[in-house]
Amino acid sequence: MSKFNTNLVHGIPCKENKTGAVNPPIYTSTTYAYPNAESAVRWDYARSGNPTREFLENQVARLENGDRGFAFSSGMAAIHAVLSIFSPGDHVVIGDQIYGGTFRLFNQFFKRWNIEFTAVDTRDSAAVKTAIKPNTKAIYFEPITNPLLHVTSVRAIAEIAQQNNLLVIVDNTFLTPYLQQPLNLGADIVIHSATKYLGGHSDVIAGIVVTKSKKLSDKLYFSQNAIGGILSPEDSNLIRRGIQTLSVRLDRQLLNTQKIVVFLQKRNDIKKINYPGIVGTPEHDVAKNECKDFGAVLSFEVQNINVIKFVNNLKLFQLAVSLGAVESLAELPAKMSHAELSAKELLACGISPNLVRLAIGIEDADDLIVDLEQALNAAK
Template structure:
């Protein structure tokens, strides 16, 4: 399965100007500079802006409140997600934090049990002390989600594909459950990107991104974003964006804009490599389980086919190995770099139990399926055969 630009998909992928995603990725929100004709969005390295008279500015007064480079990025992201409003933040965690800022003491949040460890930490170790409650459930089980929602539940937080087990959640069904209970549905779309999946089109109220990952795409920038179609929600996000001040600088915004221009071609290669690697791993004698939604054996494959245009560049797999052996395999790779994060052009490998999800208590981590033998790979755009050979060499060095 590959991203389809055929006429059959034109309604989904086309803007009002009937432009396809690849065209919008390069041009949306980014006109040449009217004064100089500069093709690339200028880096507006300003903290403040001259005013004509007190209180009469030309659209910008202070760069925490608004910056032209950031505005172009926000317009680009809103367009790619088929949304009307976007806000950029200094990190993905800052964007998630902003969603929680809109809640009040006593509110409840239902979230997936398989989510990024940093999100889990923010929920439980930061916001629980402010009298927010969090219920973690298997969001692939719609009945479990319905049972978890209470009268005071205001938010359903969903990742899909999830981190790190790559579960697939039915966005349309979950959004419907949230709305039936007067709650908002927020989807972290970091793993899929808007090139592969657009949650707002499926009924979600909020889309969250770590711009650090695929949208930036080159492991050289930290950023986050929220996209919505709701102007009242966007106004709240803008208030906290300005009041708290967790905003990206103009250079960071420039780098992400550079990244979104090549998002389609990069994602095509990420998906191609990940798909081949997952097929190979599924038949590997030392691998007990492969988690990749592009495999027909994946329990969420049919949903992924329905709501995604391709299956992404993330592959997780489980070895019959101890924590130490798994750590050694990750350390033995040479083409794959042992590092946290994901979504860059280079392939990364990590052990969730000891790295990205170490903040989750061991008992809770194991209950959700995060074993000591689990490895998560962010499959880059190198040559597939080099990636396969590197993994085989590392496995052989430790297990044979």
């Protein structure tokens, strides 16, 4: 079997390409002709199946070592499809620092359909066990949280789930299959906002789900086909193309991140750095055991400077939400990604007004450090 980097480039051909083109074609047709009225056809209507989308879905399933992949029009559409496999009266234990859009979907949409949720710190195995009820069906969490970079052990959650006959659902957007493969660690379903690292260029919105078993695959396919939040052929091709350079981009981003962490550790105006690659932290120990590397997102609190002035003075780092693309981004969680929370709620979440999150790109690390240094100095 081919190794990971080879699979990034080549994927699994759908055997529909008769031209010899080295890239799979983009099939825009919405419908497919039957050879005759009694034919058993592979594709009939594009919502139910499309060769371009199928190539991407098969490729990501292979990267995650799963049974089947599913491509959706956004990360939120992917999460919606996963939660739609549950029934009224079911209960799901969720991480207490999941993505805000996910939290909103769970609490403002799925609760209306009588699905219950209990939020806990999934790093605390005892808290997870205590939250389990007779009607609990799954545990949903992010191995690395945003924006505080807390790390949860997939193995530990999977062990609890197996003891209680529960599904483990992991949103692995931050790490990608290159840095962690949750299904190999005991998870049942893995989700990606492919908008981020898999696409890698801030030019396409997409979501991916990979299932571990055929039983789950059948359920997800029903949801994908019935609800219809599919990824278009054009966008499927963009994600496929982005995946080809995933490891090349991440290798540069990881190296840049390491250099930036070293720079920040030397600054007196940096109060605290949140990054699992820092040796001696509990996050580091868990991530080291379950991940290939520590990701290219970090956050830090500034002190004795004006945080607004700092981010406004950045030149190379663009002030924007999202992450995972070739360009470096900076954001203030309290003002941007988590602005809907009150000051009290932000404090409860551990998000300081002085917290800055960086998503590191592939620029020259020295230039990024110069940019951070001049902005910090300008904010004094």
